[in-house]
Amino acid sequence: xxxATIETATPVAHEDHGHEHHHDLPWYRKYVFxxxxxxxxxxxxxxxxxxxxxxGAFALFIRWQxxxxxxxxxxxxxxxxxxxxxxxxSGIITxxxxxxxxxxxxSIMIFFVIIPFAxxxxxxxxxxxxxxxxxxxxxxxxxxxxxxxxxxxxIMMAGFFxxxxxxxxxxxxxPPLSAMTGxxxxxxxxxxxxxxxxxxxxxxxxxxxxxxxxxxxxxxxxGMKLFDMPLTVWALFITAILVTLGTPVxxxxxxxxxxxxxxxxxxxxxxxxxxxxxxFGGGQPILFQHxxxxxxHPAVYIMILPLMGIVxxxxxxxxxxxxxxxxxxxxxxxxxxxLGFVVWxxxxxxxxxxxxxxxxxxxxxxxxxxxxxxxxxxxLGTLWRGNIKFSTAMLNALAFVSMFIIGGLSGVFxxxxxxxxxxxxxxxxxxxxxxxxxxxxxxxIFAGIYYWYPKxxxxxLNERWGKLHFVLTFITFNLTFxxxxxxxxxxxxxxxxxxxxxxxxxxxxxxxxxxxxxxxxLGFAQLVLxxxxxWSLKYGKRAPRNPWRANxxxxxxxxxxxxxxxxxxxxxxxxxYEFSAEGRKSDYWPQWEPGSSKTxxxxxxxxxxxxxxxxxx
Amino acid sequence: MDxxxxxxxxxxxxxxxxxxxxxxxxxxFAIIYWISVGIFFLTFGIMGFFLVKYRYKxxxxxxxYHGNNIVELTWTVLPTILFAWIGLxxxxxxxxxKYSSRLPKADVQVLxxxxxxxxxxxxxxxxxxxxxxxxxxxxxxxKLITGLNPFGIDSTxxxxxDDFTTENQFKVxxxxxxxxxxSSQDVLHSFFLPHARVKQDVVPGTxxxxxxxxxxxxxxxxxxxxxxxxGHYSMRAEYEVLSKxxxxxxxxxxxxEAIAARSPQPTVAPSADTATVASLxx
Numbered sequence: 001x002x003x004a005t006i007e008t009a010t011p012v013a014h015e016d017h018g019h020e021h022h023h024d025l026p027w028y029r030k031y032v033f034x035x036x037x038x039x040x041x042x043x044x045x046x047x048x049x050x051x052x053x054x055x056g057a058f059a060l061f062i063r064w065q066x067x068x069x070x071x072x073x074x075x076x077x078x079x080x081x082x083x084x085x086x087x088x089x090s091g092i093i094t095x096x097x098x099x100x101x102x103x104x105x106x107s108i109m110i111f112f113v114i115i116p117f118a119x120x121x122x123x124x125x126x127x128x129x130x131x132x133x134x135x136x137x138x139x140x141x142x143x144x145x146x147x148x149x150x151x152x153x154x155i156m157m158a159g160f161f162x163x164x165x166x167x168x169x170x171x172x173x174x175p176p177l178s179a180m181t182g183x184x185x186x187x188x189x190x191x192x193x194x195x196x197x198x199x200x201x202x203x204x205x206x207x208x209x210x211x212x213x214x215x216x217x218x219x220x221x222x223g224m225k226l227f228d229m230p231l232t233v234w235a236l237f238i239t240a241i242l243v244t245l246g247t248p249v250x251x252x253x254x255x256x257x258x259x260x261x262x263x264x265x266x267x268x269x270x271x272x273x274x275x276x277x278x279x280f281g282g283g284q285p286i287l288f289q290h291x292x293x294x295x296x297h298p299a300v301y302i303m304i305l306p307l308m309g310i311v312x313x314x315x316x317x318x319x320x321x322x323x324x325x326x327x328x329x330x331x332x333x334x335x336x337x338x339l340g341f342v343v344w345x346x347x348x349x350x351x352x353x354x355x356x357x358x359x360x361x362x363x364x365x366x367x368x369x370x371x372x373x374x375x376x377x378x379x380l381g382t383l384w385r386g387n388i389k390f391s392t393a394m395l396n397a398l399a400f401v402s403m404f405i406i407g408g409l410s411g412v413f414x415x416x417x418x419x420x421x422x423x424x425x426x427x428x429x430x431x432x433x434x435x436x437x438x439x440x441x442x443x444x445i446f447a448g449i450y451y452w453y454p455k456x457x458x459x460x461l462n463e464r465w466g467k468l469h470f471v472l473t474f475i476t477f478n479l480t481f482x483x484x485x486x487x488x489x490x491x492x493x494x495x496x497x498x499x500x501x502x503x504x505x506x507x508x509x510x511x512x513x514x515x516x517x518x519x520x521x522l523g524f525a526q527l528v529l530x531x532x533x534x535w536s537l538k539y540g541k542r543a544p545r546n547p548w549r550a551n552x553x554x555x556x557x558x559x560x561x562x563x564x565x566x567x568x569x570x571x572x573x574x575x576x577y578e579f580s581a582e583g584r585k586s587d588y589w590p591q592w593e594p595g596s597s598k599t600x601x602x603x604x605x606x607x608x609x610x611x612x613x614x615x616x617x
Numbered sequence: 618m619d620x621x622x623x624x625x626x627x628x629x630x631x632x633x634x635x636x637x638x639x640x641x642x643x644x645x646f647a648i649i650y651w652i653s654v655g656i657f658f659l660t661f662g663i664m665g666f667f668l669v670k671y672r673y674k675x676x677x678x679x680x681x682y683h684g685n686n687i688v689e690l691t692w693t694v695l696p697t698i699l700f701a702w703i704g705l706x707x708x709x710x711x712x713x714x715k716y717s718s719r720l721p722k723a724d725v726q727v728l729x730x731x732x733x734x735x736x737x738x739x740x741x742x743x744x745x746x747x748x749x750x751x752x753x754x755x756x757x758x759x760k761l762i763t764g765l766n767p768f769g770i771d772s773t774x775x776x777x778x779d780d781f782t783t784e785n786q787f788k789v790x791x792x793x794x795x796x797x798x799x800s801s802q803d804v805l806h807s808f809f810l811p812h813a814r815v816k817q818d819v820v821p822g823t824x825x826x827x828x829x830x831x832x833x834x835x836x837x838x839x840x841x842x843x844x845x846x847x848g849h850y851s852m853r854a855e856y857e858v859l860s861k862x863x864x865x866x867x868x869x870x871x872x873x874e875a876i877a878a879r880s881p882q883p884t885v886a887p888s889a890d891t892a893t894v895a896s897l898x899x
Contacts, residue, residue, distance in 0.1 A: 094847070095847040095848060095849075095850060095851075096846075096847035098847070099844065099846065099847055099849065168846070168847070169844065170844045174805055174843075174844070175804075176803065176804045176805065176821060177804040177805065177844065177845060177846060180803065180804065270821050270822025270823075271759065271760075271822065272759045272760055272762050272769075272822075273802065273803050273821055273822075274732065274762060274763060274764050274767070274802040274803055275803055284822070285805060285820055285821065285822070286820060319671070319679060320678070320679030321679040321680060321681070321682070322681060322682065322683050322684075323684075324682070324683070324684045325683075325684035325685075325688075325689050326683065326684065328684065328689045350807065350816050350817055350818050351805075351818045351820075352817070352818050352819070352820045352823065352825050355711065355712075355715035355716050355717065356716070358711060358715065359708050359711060359712070362704060362707060362708060362711065363704045363708070366700045366701070366703060366704040366707075367697075367700065367704075369696060369700045370693060370696050370697050370700060373692065373696040374689070374692060374693055374696075376660060377692040378684070378689075380660065380663050380664055380667065381684065381688070383664065383667040383668065383671060384667055384671070384680075385671060385679065385680035385682070386667075386671045386679045386680070387671065387673055387674065387677045387678060387679045388667075388668060388671050388672050388673055389673045390672070390673070398664070398668070401664070402661065402664065405656075405657065405660050405661070406657070409653040409656060409657060410653075412649055412652075412653065412700070412703065413646065413649055413650075413653075415704075416645065416649060416703060416704070416707040417707060417708075417711045417715070418641075418642050418645055418707050418710040418711045418714055418715075419642060419645055419646050419649060419707070421642060421714065421715075421814060421815070421816050422631075422642060422646070422811075422814045422816065424816055424842070425807060425809075425816070425842040425843060426842070485627065486627065486630050489627055489628075489630040489631050490630050490631070490632065491631075491632055491809075491811035491840075493809065493840055493841075493842045494842075494844075495844045495849060496849060496850035497847075497849070497850040497851075498850050498851075499850075501850055501851055501853055502838055502840060502853060503838060504632050504811055504812070504837075504838055577683075578681070579679050579681065580678050580679035580680065580681045581681045582681060587678055587679060599683075602682055602683045602684060602685060603681050603682060603683070604681050604683070
């Protein structure tokens with residue numbers, strides 16, 4: 001293994017680059033329309049946090065209605081307009097507004113919170129730093145990928161000001177419901193705005209993803225092989241491939257649905273519908289479901305794979321151990337991603353798709369449990385014989401693993417098509433998706449925020465507030481979402497405005513009330529996070545260069561790196577997980593530190609004389 | 618042990634099962650459920666044990682070990698076998714409950730049509746045969762579908778005379794194979810009988826097979842399980858499972874009503890009218 005670093009021209013270029021940006025750029029190019037990947041990552045984080053609260057507020061409306069159907073919404077109910085929003089003069093939300101709320105809750109949380117957090121924020125922040133380069137390969141495209149998100153969000157939210165309100169066909173927007181709005185041609189409705197908005201977000205994702213793939217393949221630091229990359233980068237890289245392959249398909253579906261809405265074409269509308277609108281007919285509603293889920297099932301992995309990578313890095317660092325089975329982890333991510341493209345039909349077992357296809361999709365879906373369990377066992381293997389430090393990041397990572405186990409296991413139920421007959425479109429599904437996307441993704445996001453905040457802002461987040469946030473979130477999360485399994489088994493359908501209409505759901509009203517109390521607590525617990533993020537910005541402890549004593553390259557960068565990232569040239573000498581190697585005094589061995597080692601029986605042993613040689617710094 | 622397990626038992630939350638295949642679906646659920654509970658305790662147990670045993674100590678050092686291929690292979694192969702078994706076992710039940718080729722011979726046939734926001738049913742009447750309608754003659758009768766004639770019934774077909782409709786309620790005989798063909802006149806709906814463990818989306822423009830065999834008499838509920846607009850929650854219907862004799866009596870009554878309502882005024886062709894009634898009462 002080579003130990004000498006050869007000077008190349010690039011580091012010099014980096015410095016010029018950074019220099020230029022620090023002094024010559026006007027403020028709006030530095031903080032608003034910046035091409036610096038770290039600024040873009042921060043922008044993604046702030047916009048996602050903002051939308052997290054919007055989406056959460058929608059959820060609390062929904063929960064209020066389910067726990068106390070027909071009771072006015074406290075405080076806010078009185079200021080809502082008495083059109084399609086509330087029953088006149090009462091503050092009780094209408095069934096129409098309820099369907100809009102659930103549509104907007106799902107759409108915002110998925111398209112404006114989790115995907116921008118997972119792919120946008122962490123992809124931007126981690127990839128260049130962790131592969132030891134100055135910026136993305138295509139910085140300007142990167143800037144665009146963020147600056148499509150706020151307008152897209154505003155467009156979606158603007159639905160409130162149309163005559164019929166927000167889109168109201170669920171985040172899945174199945175036609176004919178989403179296509180037959182009964183409006184004239186060329187009418188802007190909540191639904192058309194929704195379609196434009198999601199189209200734009202998809203565009204943003206594609207631009208980001210193209211950038212990630214290019215950057216990972218072309219801009220790795222000297223000496224860094226693909227299998228020297230941290231799992232975070234691997235996961236983001238594979239996610240980016242998923243995005244580039246899947247999102248254009250969604251865009252096609254959205255375009256067709258938009259035309260059905262806006263121009264009254266009939267891609268998804270069969271003939272002879274009983275409706276006031278005029279249509280040609282001849283379309284097929286189930287086609288949209290195929291197109292939609294062909295993207296949106298991989299999208300589920302877009303929302304969780306990056307966090308799996310992040311959690312792996314956090315767990316290795318705080319267990320002071322190499323990740324167990326690094327290559328198996330990479331192959332498991334790739335396996336999940338590949339299988340993600342051949343399982344979309346499991347969303348459609350009861351949709352009227354040929355049941356024969358149900359068989360094939362059931363078998364392919366159940367196979368996904370295999371790479372998922374490989375990952376879980378490897379995480380457990382990483383904890384084994386570690387020296388585990390319970391930092392806030394680690395606690396959130398452990399919550400990710402444990403909640404992912406529950407979410408994964410509940411997934412086996414609906415993967416089994418006959419079991420799905422009963423639980424399909426019930427709260428069991430709602431429980432599952434929240435265990436995966438909140439219990440999984442969001443805890444992973446929290447772990448990532450606590451882990452990388454020091455590098456983002458040069459300040460440490462407050463651990464005491466962090467632990468309070470974690471404990472409150474973990475308890476209220478389970479209080480909110482675990483009982484939803486019970487609702488589902490009781491047969492409680494999703495997306496219903498008032499469960500009391502049904503006799504067989506009457507016994508479940510207590511459960512609904514518990515969930516709502518949990519959800520309100522969960523919502524308020526997130527204020528602790530926002531407080532911590534803002535408070536630490538000003539009053540946080542100054543972060544050292546490598547606060548967690550971790551190995552990957554981002555910790556080689558200065559405390560608060562400027563544009564251009566690194567103040568020295570980086571050469572990579574080993575993989576990112578050489579913790580507690582034999583023959584070394586310190587229990588970590590950064591990738592950029594020279595020194596050679598040998599591998600004996602899956603152990604890394606530092607070779608004595610070389611570890612004493614002076615590093616490049 | 619049983620007492621301890623009962624704390625983790627979520628199965629009692631299911632509404633009482635009433636259909637022949639419902640028991641199979643419930644026991645498949647139970648199998649997966651108890652496997653999951655086992656995996657849950659295994660993984661959480663291991664994790665909890667590691668978290669306590671290997672918690673941070675100043676003088677401890679992590680163990681630099683990169684993993685072992687034999688171990689990896691073990692925890693790849695074992696879940697594969699387990700999940701493959703679940704998949705194959707499930708598929709057998711799936712084929713029997715949903716495959717069109719495995720549709721049982723119908724004792725009773727009913728057409729069901731979803732609309733925003735309600736359910737309509739068409740019975741073939743006493744002759745057990747539908748007249749021409751959007752199901753039996755899709756090409757010609759689909760264009761007859763209107764809000765008032767949801768099934769596109771061609772009233773010129775004499776076999777249609779005794780076909781009768783019900784709205785937001787239907788009745789089926791106990792211990793009989795009921796085969797329903799479902800569609801929708803506007804948006805997607807889903808035909809959900811919680812007690813009978815039946816769920817099938819109905820899609821406008823095409824007909825879905827729905828079948829079940831209920832072994833318990835009584836009144837139950839039908840719900841729509843697919844978002845179909847603001848009134849989705851209220852798209853409820855009731856159904857009653859009757860003994861064979863009460864069911865036949867009910868059909869006879871409905872047939873008589875239908876014929877009376879459809880038949881022209883007595884001055885026009887009374888003989889045809891009475892002839893039909895006579896043939897039906899046999």
